[in-house]
Amino acid sequence: MSNRETDCEAAGSRVHDSLRDLLAHERRRRVLACLREHGSLPLSDLATEVARREHDGTLAQARQTDELCVFLALSNVHVPRLAEADVVAYDRDRNVVALDEAADAPDRLSSFESTPSPE
Numbered sequence: 001m002s003n004r005e006t007d008c009e010a011a012g013s014r015v016h017d018s019l020r021d022l023l024a025h026e027r028r029r030r031v032l033a034c035l036r037e038h039g040s041l042p043l044s045d046l047a048t049e050v051a052r053r054e055h056d057g058t059l060a061q062a063r064q065t066d067e068l069c070v071f072l073a074l075s076n077v078h079v080p081r082l083a084e085a086d087v088v089a090y091d092r093d094r095n096v097v098a099l100d101e102a103a104d105a106p107d108r109l110s111s112f113e114s115t116p117s118p119e
Contacts, residue, residue, distance in 0.1 A: 046074060
């Protein structure tokens, strides 16, 4: 095997590992599930939907403080990390999040949909 082939395999393995690390957090997986279902969403609506899913689908159980906590985590941690990895597109001016179709995010992530998280 040539050095070039070995380098390509190593690079592919690093990408695979970084995607696995990116999706290790359940909240980021919920973000992606919401975006697959709804398309693009304002960050506040995305936070509400993620909070609802964290409370087994009932919005009544997701208190306002829970929604605020999710909003802050999404805006400061999870969405920027997903955007940096070219998995989502985040328009800060409009405050809208969407899957990054140009980066083939759905195709890259499809292999991880059924993979259990390392916990």
